[in-house]
Amino acid sequence: MGTAARKEPAGQGLRERKKKATRTALGLAALRLAAERGWAAVRVEDIAAEAGVSPRTFNNYFSSKEEAVMASGADRAERVREELAARPPQEPLWEALTHAFVAALAEPSFDPATVLRARLALTHSQLAAEQVRFEAGMAAILATEIARRTGTDAERDLYPRLAATLAFTTFRVTFEHWVRSGGDTPVADAVRRAMRRVRVDP
Amino acid sequence: MGTAARKEPAGQGLRERKKKATRTALGLAALRLAAERGWAAVRVEDIAAEAGVSPRTFNNYFSSKEEAVMASGADRAERVREELAARPPQEPLWEALTHAFVAALAEPSFDPATVLRARLALTHSQLAAEQVRFEAGMAAILATEIARRTGTDAERDLYPRLAATLAFTTFRVTFEHWVRSGGDTPVADAVRRAMRRVRVDP
DNA sequence: CGCAATTTTGCGTGCCACGCACTTTCTGTA
DNA sequence: TACAGAAAGTGCGTGGCACGCAAAATTGCG
Numbered sequence: 001m002g003t004a005a006r007k008e009p010a011g012q013g014l015r016e017r018k019k020k021a022t023r024t025a026l027g028l029a030a031l032r033l034a035a036e037r038g039w040a041a042v043r044v045e046d047i048a049a050e051a052g053v054s055p056r057t058f059n060n061y062f063s064s065k066e067e068a069v070m071a072s073g074a075d076r077a078e079r080v081r082e083e084l085a086a087r088p089p090q091e092p093l094w095e096a097l098t099h100a101f102v103a104a105l106a107e108p109s110f111d112p113a114t115v116l117r118a119r120l121a122l123t124h125s126q127l128a129a130e131q132v133r134f135e136a137g138m139a140a141i142l143a144t145e146i147a148r149r150t151g152t153d154a155e156r157d158l159y160p161r162l163a164a165t166l167a168f169t170t171f172r173v174t175f176e177h178w179v180r181s182g183g184d185t186p187v188a189d190a191v192r193r194a195m196r197r198v199r200v201d202p
Numbered sequence: 203m204g205t206a207a208r209k210e211p212a213g214q215g216l217r218e219r220k221k222k223a224t225r226t227a228l229g230l231a232a233l234r235l236a237a238e239r240g241w242a243a244v245r246v247e248d249i250a251a252e253a254g255v256s257p258r259t260f261n262n263y264f265s266s267k268e269e270a271v272m273a274s275g276a277d278r279a280e281r282v283r284e285e286l287a288a289r290p291p292q293e294p295l296w297e298a299l300t301h302a303f304v305a306a307l308a309e310p311s312f313d314p315a316t317v318l319r320a321r322l323a324l325t326h327s328q329l330a331a332e333q334v335r336f337e338a339g340m341a342a343i344l345a346t347e348i349a350r351r352t353g354t355d356a357e358r359d360l361y362p363r364l365a366a367t368l369a370f371t372t373f374r375v376t377f378e379h380w381v382r383s384g385g386d387t388p389v390a391d392a393v394r395r396a397m398r399r400v401r402v403d404p
Numbered sequence: 405c406g407c408a409a410t411t412t413t414g415c416g417t418g419c420c421a422c423g424c425a426c427t428t429t430c431t432g433t434a
Numbered sequence: 435t436a437c438a439g440a441a442a443g444t445g446c447g448t449g450g451c452a453c454g455c456a457a458a459a460t461t462g463c464g
Contacts (some may be wrong), residue, residue: 133331157381177360199401
């Protein structure tokens with residue numbers, strides 16, 4: 001039964017909303033199928049069917065299965081950037097970053113899909129690679145915010161990109177370790193503790 | 203003209219040597235073609251032909267084009283591990299890591315292929331992802347050495363993997379920035395400076 | 405030399421990404 | 435409300451990729 005996603009009553013035009021709905025439906029369908037039957041047994045055709053859309057349409061949204069699975073986690077990037085922008089300007093950068101990541105993690109409520117994605121990334125290096133590919137884009141965004149904050153140049157200086165990438169990497173490695181360890185302790189604590197152990201001087 | 207690689211007079215059996223030679227020949231062929239005509243115009247068939255081998259054989263060595271290009275840079279991992287093991291045990295970890303990376307970078311002589319791979323990674327996120335996928339494997343190896351050094355557990359503790367991954371990430375981001383900035387200043391200095399700005403406490 | 409182990413190769417299969425043209429659905433305006 | 439244009443969805447065809455399988459070629463050793 002092809003269950004197209006119908007939700008998100010808010011939004012601009014119907015067109016925009018439907019488009020976004022289809023995109024997230026495809027992403028979630030891919031994730032769900034991967035969790036149910038294992039990544040190897042997920043074909044593009046299945047994902048499309050699960051989202052109630054033609055196979056060809058799938059590739060109008062994503063250019064690979066891997067992208068579909070990991071893309072749904074990309075919203076976090078913008079979230080982190082916003083949270084960082086909201087921190088007081090005189091706060092030390094790394095501290096601000098810590099708050100931003102923790103806040104983005106808990107908002108709006110902790111997303112179980114994040115754990116699923118991490119699990120998949122742990123067992124399929126191809127998916128891990130795709131995840132990091134996304135992180136690179138997110139890091140670029142975050143780097144501009146860091147540059148703004150620290151009065152550096154996101155293009156010419158090493159610092160913004162380095163800080164952004166290291167922050168994402170710290171978060172990812174910590175999160176994966178947390179998942180691998182059972183995931184019973186509070187995540188936020190683990191992330192805070194890990195971030196506190198890392199320094200990146202300007 | 204299919205130019206199979208004939209070199210590396212040292213080694214165990216002839217079989218082993220030939221196999222390794224084919225592998226590096228394929229990797230270098232992929233890299234050369236990518237540099238010459240652009241990554242998009244490189245087919246598996248071309249790589250195989252360039253290495254003087256059948257297309258089917260290519261997939262006996264690599265399971266994707268991306269892997270072929272980036273694999274030739276994986277020897278560095280073992281190198282870094284060796285260099286780290288050679289550092290005095292009482293030396294602070296991060297300092298030892300810095301030395302290890304710098305040493306591995308300059309040995310035996312700076313490899314131009316490294317720059318080519320970095321350039322490709324900069325313009326093709328797919329290749330960047332593959333590069334990081336390899337780094338994950340290298341980081342795992344390095345993590346065991348770090349665990350040995352610091353008396354921690356590479357499986358249960360976060361620290362070894364975090365330190366290893368952050369070291370690789372710092373190196374990669376710095377190297378890419380160095381390449382993007384023209385690559386005229388000494389690389390070793392850039393890496394040393396970047397590493398010195400990063401801290402990872404146990 | 406001749407045999408066994410290993411590697412290379414050819415072939416067939418299933419899957420995937422995407423260009424192109426056509427159909428369907430939506431939106432703003434008369 | 436009707437309609438024309440825009441935007442999204444779809445079907446089809448093409449080129450390419452990864453890999454299982456079994457036959458052929460190559461290598462190492464007694």
